[in-house]
Amino acid sequence: xxxxxxxxxxxxxxxxxxxxxxxxxxxxxxxxxxxxxxxxxxxxxxxxxxxxxxxxxxxxxxxxxxxxxxxxxxxxxxxxxxxxxxxxxxxxxxxxxxxxxxxxxxxxxxxxxxxxxxxxxxxxxxxxxxxxxxxxxxxxxxxxxxxxxxxxxxxxxxxxxxxxxxxxxxxxxxxxxxxxxxxxxxxxxxxxxxxxxxxxxxxxxxxxxxxxxxxxxxxxxxxxxxxxxxxxxxxxxxxxxxxxxxxxxxxxxxxxxxxxxxxxxxxxxxxxxxxxxxxxxxxxxxxxxxxxxxxxxxxxxxxxxxxxxxxxxxxxxxxxxxxxxxxxxxxxxxxxxxxxxxxxxxxxxxxxxxxxxxxxxxxxxxxxxxxxxxxxxxxxxxxxxxxxxxxxxxxxxxxxxxxxxxxxxxxxxxxxxxxxxxxxxxxxxxxx
Amino acid sequence: xxxxxxxxxxxxxxxxxxxxxxxxxxxxxxxxxxxxxxxxxxxxxxxxxxxxxxxxxxxxxxxxxxxxxxxxxxxxxxxxxxxxxxxxxxxxxxxxxxxxxxxxxxxxxxxxxxxxxxxxxxxxxxxxxxxxxxxxxxxxxxxxxxxxxxxxxxxxxxxxxxxxxxxxxxxxxxxxxxxx
Numbered sequence: 001x002x003x004x005x006x007x008x009x010x011x012x013x014x015x016x017x018x019x020x021x022x023x024x025x026x027x028x029x030x031x032x033x034x035x036x037x038x039x040x041x042x043x044x045x046x047x048x049x050x051x052x053x054x055x056x057x058x059x060x061x062x063x064x065x066x067x068x069x070x071x072x073x074x075x076x077x078x079x080x081x082x083x084x085x086x087x088x089x090x091x092x093x094x095x096x097x098x099x100x101x102x103x104x105x106x107x108x109x110x111x112x113x114x115x116x117x118x119x120x121x122x123x124x125x126x127x128x129x130x131x132x133x134x135x136x137x138x139x140x141x142x143x144x145x146x147x148x149x150x151x152x153x154x155x156x157x158x159x160x161x162x163x164x165x166x167x168x169x170x171x172x173x174x175x176x177x178x179x180x181x182x183x184x185x186x187x188x189x190x191x192x193x194x195x196x197x198x199x200x201x202x203x204x205x206x207x208x209x210x211x212x213x214x215x216x217x218x219x220x221x222x223x224x225x226x227x228x229x230x231x232x233x234x235x236x237x238x239x240x241x242x243x244x245x246x247x248x249x250x251x252x253x254x255x256x257x258x259x260x261x262x263x264x265x266x267x268x269x270x271x272x273x274x275x276x277x278x279x280x281x282x283x284x285x286x287x288x289x290x291x292x293x294x295x296x297x298x299x300x301x302x303x304x305x306x307x308x309x310x311x312x313x314x315x316x317x318x319x320x321x322x323x324x325x326x327x328x329x330x331x332x333x334x335x336x337x338x339x340x341x342x343x344x345x346x347x348x349x350x351x352x353x354x355x356x357x358x359x360x361x362x363x364x365x366x367x368x369x370x371x372x373x374x375x376x377x378x379x380x381x382x383x384x385x386x387x388x389x390x391x392x393x394x395x396x397x398x399x400x401x402x403x404x405x406x407x408x409x410x411x412x413x414x415x416x417x418x419x420x421x422x423x424x425x426x427x428x429x430x431x432x
Numbered sequence: 433x434x435x436x437x438x439x440x441x442x443x444x445x446x447x448x449x450x451x452x453x454x455x456x457x458x459x460x461x462x463x464x465x466x467x468x469x470x471x472x473x474x475x476x477x478x479x480x481x482x483x484x485x486x487x488x489x490x491x492x493x494x495x496x497x498x499x500x501x502x503x504x505x506x507x508x509x510x511x512x513x514x515x516x517x518x519x520x521x522x523x524x525x526x527x528x529x530x531x532x533x534x535x536x537x538x539x540x541x542x543x544x545x546x547x548x549x550x551x552x553x554x555x556x557x558x559x560x561x562x563x564x565x566x567x568x569x570x571x572x573x574x575x576x577x578x579x580x581x582x583x584x585x586x587x588x589x590x591x592x593x594x595x596x597x598x599x600x601x602x603x604x605x606x607x608x609x610x611x612x
Contacts, residue, residue: 175593201588203552223583245560245584248553267564267582269557290557306554313554338551351551358550381551
């Protein structure tokens with residue numbers, strides 16, 4: 001047990017930075033009746049190669065995917081104004097649009113582009129936004145997501161999370177020759193990069209609060225170890241490889257500690273906090289039950305976790321003070337596990353069992369309300385909040401295949417993200 | 433050594449005659465340096481070991497061979513959400529316990545697994561609990577603590593793919609992997 005923590009860096013050999021084919025096809029399975037109608041008019045473009053990049057389509061797709069907007073189909077767009085002055089408001093109003101986005105993209109040099117866009121209220125003809133974003137070619141997607149973020153925030157009043165990233169595990173091949181990849185992609189599934197690949201399982205990716213690193217569990221030695229990997233350099237450190245279980249890493253809000261699940265020699269799983277700078281280890285729970293799946297509160301003063309100390313798995317919260325005792329939070333149903341805290345800490349998302357199926361549920365933390373089951377699958381697990389709290393990404397099964405899906409935090413909008421290859425699991429939404 | 437070799441031959445013959453179990457089963461006791469990386473059945477060629485003959489009540493006897501050889505069976509299966517060892521696996525545990533007590537230098541790794549249902553990290557806990565159940569059962573029959581290690585793969589290393597009870601039943605298991 002007192003095995004000293006090894007801390008070393010593995011250089012780029014294991015770290016592949018190559019493109020994986022996994023862009024998502026969005027299919028809205030349950031929509032929202034009161035989605036806001038908006039038209040995103042194709043931008044005027046410079047007459048060069050960059051003209052092939054369609055800012056308006058990406059913005060439109062982002063807004064539609066949020067479930068909060070009903071975007072006007074490109075084929076129905078009858079006029080293409082690129083500035084506010086050119087908008088014939090009465091015509092757009094007649095086609096029931098509440099909002100309209102117009103813009104231009106121009107090339108300012110060999111690798112510099114300007115995106116200019118404006119958002120108008122069609123009814124009042126008021127200009128709500130007008131911005132210019134400069135970017136190089138590699139940044140065109142990001143800049144377009146930022147346009148969508150600004151439009152979303154202006155109209156909905158909640159910060160957009162389109163210009164963020166997700167991490168997930170992709171399993172390729174079939175038994176006994178499976179390979180496991182840790183992938184980082186844009187929030188829309190585009191631009192996927194394999195950051196770690198192994199012939200043994202990888203699991204539980206967790207973003208550092210600054211979005212620069214991922215912690216994860218790797219079985220590459222046929223034993224579990226927890227690694228922290230810096231995305232930019234690919235450099236990684238093994239931070240926990242104790243005898244027994246090394247699982248479920250969760251970053252403290254200040255990024256200085258990891259909560260982990262470790263085991264004693266007789267296989268009792270408890271939650272510990274590891275100080276990444278000093279390697280000092282503090283035991284948090286002490287119970288013969290399975291205690292695992294920790295998640296920090298925003299103030300770093302307590303942990304939410306799963307424990308089956310009362311029989312089946314339920315969700316508990318424990319303060320990190322010396323004499324703090326765990327308090328049980330879920331009482332409805334016989335299986336509630338893997339809590340994730342909403343960014344505003346008003347809600348917990350977790351996995352619940354209902355009629356023998358595993359589904360994503362939420363519970364209001366302030367009102368101590370009932371459990372609200374958001375999804376309808378049989379194998380819905382691994383919920384993760386978008387950093388704006390509006391949407392939860394999770395893993396599900398579609399025709400026997402592992403896919404990722406989205407559900408709005410209120411359960412009203414559902415989408416499946418169909419990928420072209422691999423079994424996708426354990427999505428983790430990165431920070432802003 | 434001679435005796436060991438002949439026992440091995442007998443077992444191999446018995447398994448062949450009995451028809452092969454689900455997994456390619458290596459009946460020969462593991463020997464030093466024989467671990468095949470990446471396989472769960474780690475056994476190998478007749479390298480030189482200090483193996484002693486088994487007692488009369490050991491798993492390797494006429495009865496055991498007739499049943500397919502309890503020492504040749506290295507997987508214990510579990511019911512859903514359970515970590516109790518079912519009575520039908522008692523003879524398998526006993527055979528391995530005797531084998532390990534008779535061969536104090538041997539080490540065994542117990543790999544706990546679950547079916548895919550439920551959350552992944554909680555399943556790691558369940559897999560560990562199953563591995564511990566087998567560990568305790570072996571220790572109760574005299575196996576030294578130092579001979580046993582455990583690892584849980586949870587639902588991450590299924591034996592069979594598929595989201596039906598037939599597949600799940602094969603995945604809820606502890607595999608005994610001998611290592612030098």
